[in-house]
Amino acid sequence: MLIPKRKKHCFLFLIYFTYFFLFLCPKVISVESLLDKYFRIALDSYERKDYDTAEKQFNAILSINPEHAPSKEYLDKTTQALKLNIKDNLRKIETFLNKAEKALIKQKYSKAEKYFSKVLSIDPGNETARNGLKNIEISLIEIRKQKRKEQDWNKIEKLWRNALEYYEKGDYDNAKIIFKKILSIDPEHQASKEYMSKFDNSLKTIAAAHVNELYTHALELYIEGNYAEAIKYFETTTIAALKYFEAVVWTQPQRLDTIEFVQDCRQKLKEQEERIETMELAKIKQRVSEIYVRGQKYYDRGYFKAAFKELKQGKDISDKFKVGEYSKKINALLKLAGQELSQENYELGMTAFTKGNLEDAKKYFKKSLYYQPDKKESQRALERIE
Numbered sequence: 001m002l003i004p005k006r007k008k009h010c011f012l013f014l015i016y017f018t019y020f021f022l023f024l025c026p027k028v029i030s031v032e033s034l035l036d037k038y039f040r041i042a043l044d045s046y047e048r049k050d051y052d053t054a055e056k057q058f059n060a061i062l063s064i065n066p067e068h069a070p071s072k073e074y075l076d077k078t079t080q081a082l083k084l085n086i087k088d089n090l091r092k093i094e095t096f097l098n099k100a101e102k103a104l105i106k107q108k109y110s111k112a113e114k115y116f117s118k119v120l121s122i123d124p125g126n127e128t129a130r131n132g133l134k135n136i137e138i139s140l141i142e143i144r145k146q147k148r149k150e151q152d153w154n155k156i157e158k159l160w161r162n163a164l165e166y167y168e169k170g171d172y173d174n175a176k177i178i179f180k181k182i183l184s185i186d187p188e189h190q191a192s193k194e195y196m197s198k199f200d201n202s203l204k205t206i207a208a209a210h211v212n213e214l215y216t217h218a219l220e221l222y223i224e225g226n227y228a229e230a231i232k233y234f235e236t237t238t239i240a241a242l243k244y245f246e247a248v249v250w251t252q253p254q255r256l257d258t259i260e261f262v263q264d265c266r267q268k269l270k271e272q273e274e275r276i277e278t279m280e281l282a283k284i285k286q287r288v289s290e291i292y293v294r295g296q297k298y299y300d301r302g303y304f305k306a307a308f309k310e311l312k313q314g315k316d317i318s319d320k321f322k323v324g325e326y327s328k329k330i331n332a333l334l335k336l337a338g339q340e341l342s343q344e345n346y347e348l349g350m351t352a353f354t355k356g357n358l359e360d361a362k363k364y365f366k367k368s369l370y371y372q373p374d375k376k377e378s379q380r381a382l383e384r385i386e
Helices: 005-024 031-047 051-064 069-105 109-122 127-169 172-185 190-224 227-243 245-251 253-300 304-321 324-354 358-371 376-385
Strands: none
Touching: 031 051, 031 069, 051 069, 069 109, 069 127, 109 127, 127 172, 127 190, 172 190, 190 227, 253 304, 253 324, 304 324, 324 358, 324 376, 358 376
16 A cells, blocks of 8 residues: 555654754653654554555654654564565455456456456556456457448348349349449458459440340330330330440440330320220210200200200210310200290299298299399399398
């Protein structure tokens, strides 16, 4: 144990000051009484087992009075205690080192670190403990590196699956990007290096084969008359052909005619749509004609409600598809049927009004205006009720 320098210096200063004071003023106080006082301070250090401090304090007293018997006695005891303390510390150090080594064998690094630290608290210069702590630090660094490698391997495995998936689909650009990512993590990844080499050596062949496959499928769809799907594949072929222009020109220069095929497909689709529209228009005209004939029959027979319903449907279709040749006829007959129905409901409304049944009267006047919105009699009658 070490005594703090400040405490040690203060203790010596007090002793020498006291000795100097007694030398100048011997009658004031006796040397022995003061030495006894300082002896009690040293004894207190001894009893607290602060043997290093006690040894220095007893030596300081004996430097003034070498014959101070109590100090001589306790200095011997202190020396013996220090020797025993050293042996005890050596035993502790040996025990801690053994425990640290056992912990290292079991790879319990935190436990081993704790025991090495205990050794250094007793003997700060112990080389075995210092080296042990350094070795633990190195081992922990290696463990962290190994964990990172495992994490990298899991990441590489996932990227590898994605790269192969892109490659098998013929998406070589994305496959190449992912192979590069793998190599950025592990520059020695042999399989990725082989694929990158394959890309560098045979990109032309791969690209041309892929474009040819797309082109063949597009042509089959074109021959089948499936022009909408053919356009999709011809456009994809065009993009691929332009992307790998040199490769395509080198192997299959005719594949650059896909733009013409796309234009031709669009023209054929337009012609198909026009034919469909013509056919549909003819059907619509036929339907409107039939509706008009039925409406005319109903009107002639006095079935004004059925006539109105039929003609209203014909008017809606005619207006939507702009079948102009029937619009005038339908509108004229629809107006006449509406007038008949409007007058009929007006008369029913007046009858209900005369009987004092205002709700029914109101309902009939509204129906009258539905069939003929400009009928003034119905308008005035409804205003009176409301």
